[in-house]
Amino acid sequence: MKTKMGPMAKKEELYFYLCISPWIIGFLIFIAGPIFASLFFSFCNYDVVTSPDWVGIQNYKRLFSDPLFWQSLKVTSYYSLVSVPLGIALSLIIAILLNQNIRGLAWFRTIYYMPSVISGVAVSLLWMWIFNPEFGILNFLLWKLFHIQGPAWLMSEEWVIPALIIMSLWGIGGDIVIYLAGLQGIPTELYEAAEIDGANSFNKFLNITIPMMSPVLLFTLIMGILNSFQVFTQAYVMTGGGPHYASLFYVLYIYQNAFQFFSMGYASALSWILFLIMLALTALIFKSSPLWVYYESTRER
Amino acid sequence: MARRFQGRYILVVLVIGSVILSSPVAFASPSSAQKAKVTVLWRDDPQEVPVLDEFIKDFNSTHPNITVEAIVVPYDEYDPKLFSMWAAGTPPDIFWCAAESGYVDHAIRDMNLTVDPLVNKDKDVVNIEDFYPAAIEGATFRGELKGLPFAQAYTALFYNATLFDDAGIEYPTTDWEDESWTWDKLVEIAKKLTKDIDGDGKIDQYGFLDDRDLFEIAWAWGGDMFDPNVYEGYPPEKLALDELENYNALLTALQERADLVHKHKVSPTPATQQVIEQMGPPLKTGKVGMVIGGDWAIWGAMPKNYKWGIGAVPYSVPGVKRVCLYTDPLEIARTSKYPDEAWEFVKYLVSPPVQKTFIEETGRVSSRPSLREEYIEEISSFIVNTEQELDQVLSGAFKYCQEDAEHTVFGFYKLQFVWTSETDPLWLGKKGAKEVLDAMIVKVNQAIEENLRSIGK
Numbered sequence: 001m002k003t004k005m006g007p008m009a010k011k012e013e014l015y016f017y018l019c020i021s022p023w024i025i026g027f028l029i030f031i032a033g034p035i036f037a038s039l040f041f042s043f044c045n046y047d048v049v050t051s052p053d054w055v056g057i058q059n060y061k062r063l064f065s066d067p068l069f070w071q072s073l074k075v076t077s078y079y080s081l082v083s084v085p086l087g088i089a090l091s092l093i094i095a096i097l098l099n100q101n102i103r104g105l106a107w108f109r110t111i112y113y114m115p116s117v118i119s120g121v122a123v124s125l126l127w128m129w130i131f132n133p134e135f136g137i138l139n140f141l142l143w144k145l146f147h148i149q150g151p152a153w154l155m156s157e158e159w160v161i162p163a164l165i166i167m168s169l170w171g172i173g174g175d176i177v178i179y180l181a182g183l184q185g186i187p188t189e190l191y192e193a194a195e196i197d198g199a200n201s202f203n204k205f206l207n208i209t210i211p212m213m214s215p216v217l218l219f220t221l222i223m224g225i226l227n228s229f230q231v232f233t234q235a236y237v238m239t240g241g242g243p244h245y246a247s248l249f250y251v252l253y254i255y256q257n258a259f260q261f262f263s264m265g266y267a268s269a270l271s272w273i274l275f276l277i278m279l280a281l282t283a284l285i286f287k288s289s290p291l292w293v294y295y296e297s298t299r300e301r
Numbered sequence: 302m303a304r305r306f307q308g309r310y311i312l313v314v315l316v317i318g319s320v321i322l323s324s325p326v327a328f329a330s331p332s333s334a335q336k337a338k339v340t341v342l343w344r345d346d347p348q349e350v351p352v353l354d355e356f357i358k359d360f361n362s363t364h365p366n367i368t369v370e371a372i373v374v375p376y377d378e379y380d381p382k383l384f385s386m387w388a389a390g391t392p393p394d395i396f397w398c399a400a401e402s403g404y405v406d407h408a409i410r411d412m413n414l415t416v417d418p419l420v421n422k423d424k425d426v427v428n429i430e431d432f433y434p435a436a437i438e439g440a441t442f443r444g445e446l447k448g449l450p451f452a453q454a455y456t457a458l459f460y461n462a463t464l465f466d467d468a469g470i471e472y473p474t475t476d477w478e479d480e481s482w483t484w485d486k487l488v489e490i491a492k493k494l495t496k497d498i499d500g501d502g503k504i505d506q507y508g509f510l511d512d513r514d515l516f517e518i519a520w521a522w523g524g525d526m527f528d529p530n531v532y533e534g535y536p537p538e539k540l541a542l543d544e545l546e547n548y549n550a551l552l553t554a555l556q557e558r559a560d561l562v563h564k565h566k567v568s569p570t571p572a573t574q575q576v577i578e579q580m581g582p583p584l585k586t587g588k589v590g591m592v593i594g595g596d597w598a599i600w601g602a603m604p605k606n607y608k609w610g611i612g613a614v615p616y617s618v619p620g621v622k623r624v625c626l627y628t629d630p631l632e633i634a635r636t637s638k639y640p641d642e643a644w645e646f647v648k649y650l651v652s653p654p655v656q657k658t659f660i661e662e663t664g665r666v667s668s669r670p671s672l673r674e675e676y677i678e679e680i681s682s683f684i685v686n687t688e689q690e691l692d693q694v695l696s697g698a699f700k701y702c703q704e705d706a707e708h709t710v711f712g713f714y715k716l717q718f719v720w721t722s723e724t725d726p727l728w729l730g731k732k733g734a735k736e737v738l739d740a741m742i743v744k745v746n747q748a749i750e751e752n753l754r755s756i757g758k
Contacts, residue, residue, distance in 0.1 A: 047755055048384040049410045062751075128579065133572045134503075155572035155729070241718075243571070243725040259381040260401060261715040263755055 042268035052265065059269035069270070071245050072253040079161055079249070080228035083168045088220055091172040095179035096209070109180065113173035120233035127167045128154065128238050154239055157246040164234055164247065175220050182216040183209070211294040218293045222282055229278055250274055337642040339369045342383055342393035344376045344400065348601060349452075352662045360649050367642045376400055387412065392634040394643040397451065403708030404630055405534045408442040409756060413632035415445045419644050426648055436668035439628030439704030442534040448630030449651045450668035452659075455698040456513070456624035458487075458615070459584055459598040460591040462608035462685045464506065468493050473591075473612030475690040477622060477697025484557065484617040487591070491567035494590035508567040510574070510583050511558060512594025513625070515551070515720050516706045518558060520623040521614070524550020527710060532703065536711040536753055539746050548738075554617070555727060555734040563730050571728050584609075595627055600664060603683050610685045611694050614701075626702035628668060666695070712752030719748045 005013065017024075042059055044052035063069050098108050115123065130138050131153035139150030151159040190208050199207070210217075232251040235241060241248035241256070254274070258267035343353055350373055357369045372393060374382045379400035386392050392412070398404050407413045420427050427449070429437070436450040458473055465472055470493055474482050491508025498505040511518070516526045524547040531537045542548045561568035569577060569589075583589045584598045587607055592598050593614055603609055614624050631650060633643045649655060656667045657675055666676045677691045684691065707713045723741035726732040 045755060045757065047410065049387045049412060053757060132576055132579065134576050152570075152572040155570075155575060157726075157729070157731075242722055243729060245722050256718065259384075260718070261712070261752075261755075262380075262384060262402075263751070 038268040038271055041265050042272050044265045044268075046265040046268075047262040048264050049262075055265070059266045060273075062266065063269060063273060068245065068248060068253060072248045072250045075161065075246070075248055076229055076231065076250040079165060079168075079231060080225060082162075083165045084221065084224040084228050086165065087169060087172050087175065087224060088217065090169060091175035091220075092179055092213070092217075094172070095176045095183055096205075098176070098180055099183045109177060112176050115170045116173040121237055123167075123170065124234050124237035127170070127234075131163050131167075154247075155243060157244050160239055160243065160247045164231070164238075167234065168228075175224075178216060178220060179213065182213050186212045214293040215295060218285070218289055222285055225281055225285070226278055229274065335366075337367050337639040339367055339395065339637075339639055339643050339646055340393045341369060341371045341395040341646070342379070342386070342399075343371050343373045344379050345373050346376070348663045352659060355658075356650060356655060360646055364642075364645065367639075367645060369646050387634075392636055394634055394637040394639060395631055395647060396634065397448065397629050397631050398708050399629060401707070401714040403705075403710070403713060404440060404447045404632055405442055405709050405711055406713075407632060408445075408447050408534060409536065409711055412635060413447045414635050414637070414640060416448060416633065416644070416647075417446045420446060420449075423648060427651070431653075431669045431671050433626075433668055433670060433699045435626050435699055435702050435704065436628045439626060439708060440630035444533075448632040449647055450628045451631045451647075451650050452629040453666050453668040454595045454597060454627035455666060455695070456517075456593070456595055456614065456626070456702065457694050457698050458591060458593050458612040459596070460610050460612060461584060461587060461589070462610040464494055464587075464590045464607075465610070466608070470494070472610050472685065473615075475612055475686060475693040475697075477613040477693075477701060479613065480616065480619070482613060482615045483619075484615050487615045488561070488565055488567065491561070491591065492565060495567045504566065504569075504573075505588070507569050507573075507577075507589050509561065509591045509593075510568055510589045511561065512583075512592055512598070514706075514717065515555075515724065517625050518554035518617075519547065519551040520625075520703070521617040521621070522550040522554040522557075523618045523621040524548070524554070526551065527706065531711075532706070532709045534709065534711070536756065536758070537749050538753065539749055540742055542738075542742050550618075552734055552738055555724070555738060557617070559727050559730075559734060562728060570730075571725070595625070596666065599680065599684075608685050609683055611691065612686075613694060613697050622697075622701040624698065624702050625705050626699070627705045628708065670699075712749070712755070715748050715752060716745050719744050 041052055043056060045055045046052035130136050133139055133152045142148040142150040153159050153163040191204055194204050194208060230251050231249045235247050235249045235252045239247040241252050254267050254270045257263045353371060357371055360369055380402050383396055420429055432450055440446055440448045440450055470490055494508035495504055496506040519526050526540055527537050528541045562570055577583050577586055577588050580586045584592045585604055631647045633640055637643050656669055656672055660667055660675050660679055664679055673695060677688050681688055681691060720741050723744055724737055727734055727737040
């Protein structure tokens, strides 16, 4: 039951809304407005310049017969399916290694985190050189160390996505920092108790670290999937979607339709489908989370 | 309590105050209302922008009632900016096909003003006769002039003369009518220019790079991807490749292009080409002997350790010569509040003195034949050809040309994306020319249909 507010409290509430109003107004105009506008546009034929024409569900019907829609979905899922688990595993391993009471932890943390603060375009340009089939350091090392003639990477239909997945590992520093914080929050007595019971390090990892870290893993899994479905810069800067549509990521395809082909209506429909896909995926993960995510507080009740 | 509230008042005042102060209304000066403000949307070309700034300064000082202001955006953002400014109801008064969309795309969406009446009004100043006819065609939409040519580029053969000297080969001819200058001969020369300098089994220097788009090589081999009326501004309904002559021409052209890479090995593979392009414009890197393409191959400072030359594009098939001309007309927004003032500035930019400065500062050619000598003088300082030879090259380049399909074919950018993607497997050596071409036709025709649907057809 709501208690009646005194005049002072009312006034205070007013000030509260007044103070956050710039943000609320900004949200309504610049975020909520466009979101609903795009829903409207997705039912229109709209080229940005001339006024939108209502065409019903035509744009959505077109989606299903558009091979590039399916291609972009395939490319993005492939990337997401490999890069997200790989990124999580690798950053967790590095975080655990960094958590071993080593000297200069702050240094390592900074070094691993550093790539995450560099702009995506700069990183893309850098990696274009790394993947350069002739002068790139990657193929150079492959040849020098293993005598393997490296692939053409970004210029190869088969290797362009693996290349971009390798590149995505560059940004795991953000996750490492989160995991490190999580690891440091695990009470040491749990490990000590396990040791007394004779658990080896693998058992400790499996039965203490993983369950204790599961809320953090849930968070990074969701963020990782959401981010991987929104890959744009790399593809836009490095490959333009090629060769032969092999790196035509979903958001790149939206961008092309919206700002290069000026099919804003179709691009809006694509965006809403992406939104629904991400919503479904997130819901699925949340639904499944009670099976594998362990919250300390729920147990204590 | 009272002190706490005082603090809140100050906070609220600050918030509201900052909102008001940050709005442009607060500082709008009353005098600016009488001046016509003309905005020009420009791309952030490092060569163009400083010159444009000078022009604007000069124009503003001599036209007290007009203030021209440039909005400069990166090349990739030009079209999105143009279209979104339009959607916001504040289009730039002057724009051009500086990025992917052409003046025909703009005309079909009724964005640009027809300038014929303005040209007629200022006949003596504009002097429309002093434009190459092809450049005027490159600004004409269904018989109406949609702008005046400001920037111009042409197609020719550009080469690294030092590499020719080293190999002891004669420079290519500058005579476009020379029937002995054929594609086969070009390939022969390219073979001699292709070298593995350090002997590691990898080619370090390629003889030739064809920078032309698909529709251009179709032209060169005597075919056409589009019906003639498409170039006048009528949206294509399908590719013209169901006509056998056109189909065969493009098929041969594709095969010849692929042969350059895989059979003759005189052109870089896509991967190597990317490597070269990462180092700079291919010709300037010294890794490529000859390039057929736009004259941007020699824009800007040329590396001094090489000598450079220009020649005629060879005959790919006897009797056929058709290359691309790149005209960038300045357009005036149909909904401009100040069309007359905008026209003043357009007139100024295309006027011979301004064009002359533009040549001197950027080394670009002008759409005005009267300024050809200035251009020749400008580039002859680093080109091995004589002035007569350069004149000959330009005569051919402006005679055997047609405006870039990117500007004249509706929805070109999407079609280009599709055919570029579809032909990737051919350049990568994974599929044959016929297989690629047949698949490409189906996909491009689908894209054409989507384009038509987007304008309600």
